[in-house]
Amino acid sequence: MELNKKSIIGVVGAGAMGSGIAQVAATAGHQVVLFDLSTETLERSKKSLAKIMARLIEKGRVTDAEAKSIQERITYARDLQAFDQSHLIIEAIIENLQVKKDLFAKLEDIVSAETVLASNTSSLSIASISGELKKPERVMGVHFFNPAPLMPLVEIVPSLISNKNVSTQVFELVKSWGKKVVLAKDTPGFIVNRVARPFYSEAIKMYEEGFADIATIDWAMSELGGFRMGPFQLMDLIGHDVNYVVTETVWTEMYFDPRYKPSITQKRLKEANWFGRKSGKGFYDYSENASQPTPDMDEVKGKAIFERILFLLINEAVDAKFLGIASVEDIETAMTKGVNYPKGLIAWGEELGFQNVLNGLNALQERYGDDRYRPSVLLKDWVKEGR
Numbered sequence: 001m002e003l004n005k006k007s008i009i010g011v012v013g014a015g016a017m018g019s020g021i022a023q024v025a026a027t028a029g030h031q032v033v034l035f036d037l038s039t040e041t042l043e044r045s046k047k048s049l050a051k052i053m054a055r056l057i058e059k060g061r062v063t064d065a066e067a068k069s070i071q072e073r074i075t076y077a078r079d080l081q082a083f084d085q086s087h088l089i090i091e092a093i094i095e096n097l098q099v100k101k102d103l104f105a106k107l108e109d110i111v112s113a114e115t116v117l118a119s120n121t122s123s124l125s126i127a128s129i130s131g132e133l134k135k136p137e138r139v140m141g142v143h144f145f146n147p148a149p150l151m152p153l154v155e156i157v158p159s160l161i162s163n164k165n166v167s168t169q170v171f172e173l174v175k176s177w178g179k180k181v182v183l184a185k186d187t188p189g190f191i192v193n194r195v196a197r198p199f200y201s202e203a204i205k206m207y208e209e210g211f212a213d214i215a216t217i218d219w220a221m222s223e224l225g226g227f228r229m230g231p232f233q234l235m236d237l238i239g240h241d242v243n244y245v246v247t248e249t250v251w252t253e254m255y256f257d258p259r260y261k262p263s264i265t266q267k268r269l270k271e272a273n274w275f276g277r278k279s280g281k282g283f284y285d286y287s288e289n290a291s292q293p294t295p296d297m298d299e300v301k302g303k304a305i306f307e308r309i310l311f312l313l314i315n316e317a318v319d320a321k322f323l324g325i326a327s328v329e330d331i332e333t334a335m336t337k338g339v340n341y342p343k344g345l346i347a348w349g350e351e352l353g354f355q356n357v358l359n360g361l362n363a364l365q366e367r368y369g370d371d372r373y374r375p376s377v378l379l380k381d382w383v384k385e386g387r
C-alpha cells in the first residue's frame with residue numbers, strides 16, 4: 001500500500017499535539033479520524049479548531065469554504081474501532097510507555113495488515129514502544145513540535161526494526177504537508193531534544209553559581225546571541241513539568257552522562273508546581289503588577305554567558321553528527337526549524353572557529369574537572385584537520 005493524498009489519517013489523543021496534528025493532516029486534504037478517551041477533550045478540540053479557523057478566515061489565510069471542509073474532514077471518535085479504515089495512525093497520548101504499548105497492541109487487532117503506526121513521543125524509544133508488537137516493522141516515530149500547525153519541523157524516527165520503505169513513505173507524506181522533515185536515529189531526545197539541552201542546563205548552572213541572574217542571562221542570549229527568547233523565558237513558556245522531565249529522561253537514558261545532568265533548581269520549581277507561564281509563576285512571576293528583574297547589561301559578562309552556552313550547543317551538534325544521530329544538514333534544519341535557533345550550530349561553529357570552541361570547552365573542563373564539558377571526538381578531529 002502506498003501512502004498518498006487519499007490516505008485516511010488516524011490520530012490518537014486529542015490534546016495539544018493530537019489536535020494540532022489532526023489540523024495539519026486535514027488541512028493537507030486528508031480524511032482524519034481523531035480519537036480520545038475523553039468526550040470533553042474531543043469537544044474542546046473541535047471548538048478550538050473552529051476558533052483557529054475563524055481566526056485564519058479573518059486573516060485571509062483560508063476561505064470560508066476551505067475552513068468548512070477542513071473541519072468536516074475530521075471525524076471525532078470515541079471507539080478505537082473507528083480506525084479500521086485508517087492508513088496511517090499517529091499516536092499522541094500521554095507520555096507513558098506502558099499506556100502507549102497497550103494502545104498499539106489494541107490497534108494491531110483493529111487495523112489492516114498494511115496500516116502504518118507512528119508515535120509522537122518526545123522521549124521514549126521507538127523500539128521500546130514497538131518491540132513486542134506482532135508487526136513492529138511498521139512502527140516509527142513521527143515527532144512534531146508544539147504547536148504542530150505552526151512549527152515546521154518533524155523528526156522521522158525509524159527504529160532498528162522499522163521497514164525502510166515504510167519510513168520513506170511516511171517521510172515523503174509528511175513532507176507533502178509542507179513540513180521540514182528530518183531523519184533521526186532512535187536515540188534519547190532524537191535531534192532537537194538532545195542537542196538543545198545545554199541551552200537550558202548551562203543557563204541554570206550559571207544562575208545557580210551566582211555568575212549572573214536570570215534576566216542578565218536571558219538578555220545575553222536574546223540580545224547578544226540573537227535567540228528568539230532567553231533560556232529562562234523559554235523554560236517558563238515550555239513549562240517546567242515538561243522541560244525538566246525531558247532533561248531527566250535524556251540524562252537517565254544516556255546512562256547518566258554528566259553532559260545531560262538536570263538541575264535541582266528546576267526540579268524544585270516542578271515540585272512546587274511553579275511550572276512557568278501556565279501556572280503564573282516559574283523563574284519569573286507572571287502575576288499582574290509583579291516587578292520584573294532587570295538585566296545587568298555588562299557586555300563582557302554577556303559575551304561570556306553567550307559563548308559558554310553556545311560552545312556547549314555546538315559541541316552537542318558536532319557530537320550528534322559524530323554518533324550518526326542525523327546528517328549535518330538535518331541537524332542544522334532541526335535546530336533552526338524546530339527551536340528557531342538563529343543559525344545552524346555547525347555553521348555557527350565554523351564561523352567562530354572550531355579551535356575557539358574547543359579552547360572554550362577545554363578551559364571549562366579544566367576549571368570544573370567535570371566530564372560535562374568533554375569535547376566531542378569529532379570536534380577535536382576537525383580542529384586537527386584545520387577545519
Ligand SMILES: NC(=O)c1ccc[n+]([C@@H]2O[C@H](COP(=O)([O-])OP(=O)(O)OC[C@H]3O[C@@H](n4cnc5c(N)ncnc54)[C@H](O)[C@@H]3O)[C@@H](O)[C@H]2O)c1
Nearest residue numbers: 013014015016017036037041092093094095120121122146
Ligand atoms: N506538548 C508538547 O510540547 C509535545 C511536543 C512534541 C511531542 N509531544 C508528545 O506528544 C504526546 C502528547 O502530548 P500532549 O502535550 O498533546 O499531551 P496532552 O496531555 O495535551 O494530550 C494527551 C491526550 O491523550 C489522551 N489520552 C491519554 N491516554 C489515552 C489513551 N490510552 N487513549 C487515548 N487517548 C488518551 C488524553 O485524554 C489527552 O487528551 C506525548 O507523547 C508527548 O511527549 C508533546
